[in-house]
Amino acid sequence: MSSVAIGLSGIFCALSLTLFGVPVAVSLGLIGLSGMWFVGGEVLMRSALETLAYNALNQYSFVVIPMFVLMGVLANKAKITQDLYEAFYRFMSKVRGSLFMVTILSSAGFATISGSTVVSAAVFTRLALPQMVRYGYHSGIGAGCVAAAGTFASLIPPSIMMVIYALLTGESIGRLFIAGVIPGALTAGVYLVSVWVMVRLRPQIAPLAPQEFTWSQKMESLGRVGPFLVLAILVVGGIYSGLMFPSSAGAVGAFGALGIAIWRGVGGFSHLKDALSETAVTATSVFMVLIGGLIFSRFLVFSGFITDIVAVITESGIAPYQVLVAVVLVYIALGMFIDTVSVTVITVPFIHPVMVGLGYDPIWFGVVLVKLIEISAITPPVGLNLFAVMASARTQISTGDLFKGVLPFLAMEFLVLLLIIMVPAISLWLPETML
Amino acid sequence: ADYPKMKLRLAHFGPQVFVQSGVDQWFADEIERRSGGNISIQIFWAGAAGKPLEILGLVGAGAVDLGAVPQAYYANELPLIGAPNSVPYVFKTREAAIGVSEGLVRDNAAVQAELARNNVHPLFFHPMNSYYPLCTKPVQTMADFQGLKIRSFGAFQPPMWDALGAVGVNVLPSDIYEGLQRGRLDCGFFSADLYEVTKLYEVAKHMSSAGVGPVATWPIWVNQEKWNNEFSDEVRQLFTEVSAEAQQRSLDAIAEAETKSLAFLQEQGVELVEFSDPSAYQAAIPDMLEVWLENMKGKGLGDEAQTVLDDWRTLQAELENDAS
Amino acid sequence: MTPAKASGAANLLRLADRVSLACSGIALGASGLVILAIVAMGAVDVIMGFTVNYPLPAATNVAEEALPAAVFLAAGMVLRNRANIVVDVLCDHFRSRLKRISAVIAALGTFVFFALLASGAWHLAVDSISLNERAVAAVEFPIWPMKLGFAIGATIATFEALRLLAIAALSSPSHQVEGQDT
Ligand code: NA
Ligand code: NA
Numbered sequence: 001m002s003s004v005a006i007g008l009s010g011i012f013c014a015l016s017l018t019l020f021g022v023p024v025a026v027s028l029g030l031i032g033l034s035g036m037w038f039v040g041g042e043v044l045m046r047s048a049l050e051t052l053a054y055n056a057l058n059q060y061s062f063v064v065i066p067m068f069v070l071m072g073v074l075a076n077k078a079k080i081t082q083d084l085y086e087a088f089y090r091f092m093s094k095v096r097g098s099l100f101m102v103t104i105l106s107s108a109g110f111a112t113i114s115g116s117t118v119v120s121a122a123v124f125t126r127l128a129l130p131q132m133v134r135y136g137y138h139s140g141i142g143a144g145c146v147a148a149a150g151t152f153a154s155l156i157p158p159s160i161m162m163v164i165y166a167l168l169t170g171e172s173i174g175r176l177f178i179a180g181v182i183p184g185a186l187t188a189g190v191y192l193v194s195v196w197v198m199v200r201l202r203p204q205i206a207p208l209a210p211q212e213f214t215w216s217q218k219m220e221s222l223g224r225v226g227p228f229l230v231l232a233i234l235v236v237g238g239i240y241s242g243l244m245f246p247s248s249a250g251a252v253g254a255f256g257a258l259g260i261a262i263w264r265g266v267g268g269f270s271h272l273k274d275a276l277s278e279t280a281v282t283a284t285s286v287f288m289v290l291i292g293g294l295i296f297s298r299f300l301v302f303s304g305f306i307t308d309i310v311a312v313i314t315e316s317g318i319a320p321y322q323v324l325v326a327v328v329l330v331y332i333a334l335g336m337f338i339d340t341v342s343v344t345v346i347t348v349p350f351i352h353p354v355m356v357g358l359g360y361d362p363i364w365f366g367v368v369l370v371k372l373i374e375i376s377a378i379t380p381p382v383g384l385n386l387f388a389v390m391a392s393a394r395t396q397i398s399t400g401d402l403f404k405g406v407l408p409f410l411a412m413e414f415l416v417l418l419l420i421i422m423v424p425a426i427s428l429w430l431p432e433t434m435l
Numbered sequence: 436a437d438y439p440k441m442k443l444r445l446a447h448f449g450p451q452v453f454v455q456s457g458v459d460q461w462f463a464d465e466i467e468r469r470s471g472g473n474i475s476i477q478i479f480w481a482g483a484a485g486k487p488l489e490i491l492g493l494v495g496a497g498a499v500d501l502g503a504v505p506q507a508y509y510a511n512e513l514p515l516i517g518a519p520n521s522v523p524y525v526f527k528t529r530e531a532a533i534g535v536s537e538g539l540v541r542d543n544a545a546v547q548a549e550l551a552r553n554n555v556h557p558l559f560f561h562p563m564n565s566y567y568p569l570c571t572k573p574v575q576t577m578a579d580f581q582g583l584k585i586r587s588f589g590a591f592q593p594p595m596w597d598a599l600g601a602v603g604v605n606v607l608p609s610d611i612y613e614g615l616q617r618g619r620l621d622c623g624f625f626s627a628d629l630y631e632v633t634k635l636y637e638v639a640k641h642m643s644s645a646g647v648g649p650v651a652t653w654p655i656w657v658n659q660e661k662w663n664n665e666f667s668d669e670v671r672q673l674f675t676e677v678s679a680e681a682q683q684r685s686l687d688a689i690a691e692a693e694t695k696s697l698a699f700l701q702e703q704g705v706e707l708v709e710f711s712d713p714s715a716y717q718a719a720i721p722d723m724l725e726v727w728l729e730n731m732k733g734k735g736l737g738d739e740a741q742t743v744l745d746d747w748r749t750l751q752a753e754l755e756n757d758a759s
Numbered sequence: 760m761t762p763a764k765a766s767g768a769a770n771l772l773r774l775a776d777r778v779s780l781a782c783s784g785i786a787l788g789a790s791g792l793v794i795l796a797i798v799a800m801g802a803v804d805v806i807m808g809f810t811v812n813y814p815l816p817a818a819t820n821v822a823e824e825a826l827p828a829a830v831f832l833a834a835g836m837v838l839r840n841r842a843n844i845v846v847d848v849l850c851d852h853f854r855s856r857l858k859r860i861s862a863v864i865a866a867l868g869t870f871v872f873f874a875l876l877a878s879g880a881w882h883l884a885v886d887s888i889s890l891n892e893r894a895v896a897a898v899e900f901p902i903w904p905m906k907l908g909f910a911i912g913a914t915i916a917t918f919e920a921l922r923l924l925a926i927a928a929l930s931s932p933s934h935q936v937e938g939q940d941t
Contacts, residue, residue: 251801
């Protein structure tokens with residue numbers, strides 16, 4: 001059996017089990033383990049069992065996930081975000097879809113401190129989704145909006161994916177960070193405009209406030225956003241003033257949210273116990289998918305599937321733009337079924353020199369790649385951001401609603417991807433001007 | 436010779452951009468070439484086949500045939516042979532760091548027992564250039580170390596920073612760049628060639644000459660049982676021969692990389708700051724081998740560590756006197 | 760099956776349910792405490808760095824070593840609450856017979872997966888205890904308790920998965936058993 005056939009069969013089996021209702025982590029994990037047995041024998045499978053799960057989690061960069069989730073849970077309990085959304089709702093009561101817009105804008109804001117899209121998606125599901133549902137918004141599109149806006153975190157600096165790309169290729173971290181700014185802002189802009197159009201075409205997904213708010217009502221709601229500002233200043237200010245590393249922001253944010261919860265009288269033992277349980281369950285269900293995905297991608301690595309599929313493209317002798325199209329299509333196709341972050345680590349060392357050799361700008365290609373990884377995080381049926389939203393939303397939405405709800409945002413992502421590919425200046429103008 | 440067909444997998448912890456990684460690729464290519472294409476080694480870079488802390492176990496269990504991961508990552512499994520990798524401010528030359536590691540594997544019974552317990556055998560060691568602080572401000576005097584926020588790692592770097600009055604900061608590699616940019620960190624701590632790779636010169640422009648000297652770093656590990664019982668004499672002969680050449684290549688490449696990277700860093704606007712009082716610096720730092728011995732005693736490994744230390748000092752004296 | 764047998768099975772299930780609820784609950788509490796400890800350490804680390812320019816030694820190391828235990832100690836409750844991420848776009852439309860088959864396969868797969876993970880985790884924990892494994896850090900704290908917690912969490916999750924498998928296999932398709940459908 002060729003490695004490509006082995007890999008495709010593995011993907012097919014894992015996908016079938018997933019669609020048959022087997023938990024995502026279990027189908028990826030079990031097929032991954034069987035696959036490892038098939039390509040490397042029992043020794044390989046056993047070694048993965050013994051060390052992979054522990055060592056996959058035993059990384060400081062993952063600690064931020066439960067930290068920020070706890071911050072989100074506490075912020076929700078202490079009504080910190082509810083007050084923010086309420087104020088926004090009252091001030092923008094004449095603007096249809098304003099809560100989609102505030103979600104998009106605050107996700108972009110959160111992206112300036114968080115480098116991980118999963119964290120953003122998990123946090124904003126807690127913060128934004130209940131508020132949108134409360135005001136009668138379409139929950140599926142609301143959840144899709146949260147999942148999609150979460151991906152800003154990897155284009156807008158800081159970005160874990162860009163640091164990984166830089167380390168694998170030797171490109172400049174600073175240039176990559178700056179190159180991501182305009183594409184990140186552009187994505188947010190496209191989202192805002194598209195949402196504006198969308199709510200005009202389908203007004204029922206975002207009902208307007210039934211009444212006009214008076215000035216005193218508006219000011220009253222504004223008076224209650226103080227705690228939100230304190231939390232934002234604590235976290236954003238803490239990072240930008242050099243008081244703490246981005247990786248510490250989660251703990252500090254959770255600590256701050258706990259302080260506000262206590263101040264607002266919801267920080268007692270039983271509240272804290274609930275918040276911690278909720279956090280643990282949410283984070284663990286995301287981590288389970290992560291572990292399943294890692295087992296599966298390690299099977300794909302050992303089978304030779306990843307390297308062979310890259311070789312097929314890079315050694316095909318086709319024209320540069322065809323290579324680019326092929327690379328993009330392969331990432332999108334693979335990204336529908338597997339988590340591309342681990343795949344990137346394996347493919348970039350092969351693909352980067354080929355693209356540079358064909359005359360493509362490596363910084364630009366980095367931006368394109370990060371965009372592709374973002375897209376893969378929100379393509380059904382296997383997308384980490386979608387699962388982060390599912391884990392945090394629990395009973396509020398069904399998978400089907402979420403998959404449908406994310407489709408408009410996927411269309412916007414493809415539009416932005418096309419723009420970034422056709423107009424390299426979007427990525428390159430800023431680094432060329434500033435550095 | 437007529438070599439058997441072998442397809443070997445090498446799990447590598449690092450990316451291809453490290454200088455030593457280039458030598459590892461050469462090693463794999465050269466084994467394939469000299470075996471007439473019969474023995475191929477596929478390298479899985481950057482932890483793709485196993486996270487750094489898994490690789491030693493993967494090699495020992497035979498899940499992969501070869502591995503590349505620093506010995507210092509395994510302070511519990513490899514406390515002895517990990518020392519020439521993890522103890523700073525001991526070696527003056529790269530040759531000595533490598534030679535001591537090699538000598539311990541060859542002669543020291545406690546080291547051999549440790550390797551046998553883990554079922555691994557090191558084929559050859561890489562050197563690593565001396566680490567120097569690359570800072571956002573000049574570090575020139577002993578006073579400049581007071582309260583200096585500098586990257587720290589492992590168990591033996593912290594006591595050195597304590598002795599100098601600096602503040603060791605444990606930092607995620609992906610946070611170092613921003614930490615320097617925003618002032619949470621004053622200095623990175625890597626070698627010149629690693630500064631080139633990690634791009635930290637973009638945000639820190641003063642490199643101090645107060646370093647810690649070279650160390651030995653990752654060997655190519657091979658599963659010991661396979662090495663002893665499954666590899667034929669010809670194969671072992673071939674691997675030994677190519678390993679020796681690879682080690683020499685690594686020494687040359689690392690020396691050249693330091694010169695080149697220093698020039699590159701200067702081109703990028705990095706100022707090389709000559710430390711004004713090297714003797715005070717030297718006097719402030721404790722005998723790190725004694726620090727290590729005390730640490731080993733605390734783990735109940737005092738006797739073994741003492742034999743390692745005796746061999747180490749003899750070997751190092753020979754190697755460094757030869758060099759001078 | 761006969762009514763007597765059915766009620767015997769139901770009693771057994773009820774007992775298993777109470778035991779596994781207690782275990783998963785205690786483990787979840789432990790997981791929450793670990794998370795709280797990580798928050799506290801992270802905050803103290805930043806505050807100390809800011810006020811006395813001396814970050815908490817080894818805070819990051821403790822946090823990363825504690826994470827796997829925190830995650831797996833909550834796994835039992837994740838299974839119990841059916842918070843496992845499931846893509847239900849197709850199986851929601853299954854007819855009752857197919858739905859039952861899919862539920863049994865899902866439960867069986869989950870049990871096998873966690874049983875395998877738990878066996879691996881115990882292997883890891885036993886190795887760690889025998890080495891008296893300690894962290895490579897400024898403060899060399901022991902790691903084995905965290906690996907033990909990781910293994911205990913995986914074991915509790917395995918029992919929880921077994922209970923769910925029993926429920927899925929024994930439940931008759933005509934009436935819903937507690938937690939049957941989510
Ligand atoms: Na970001
Ligand atoms: Na996807």
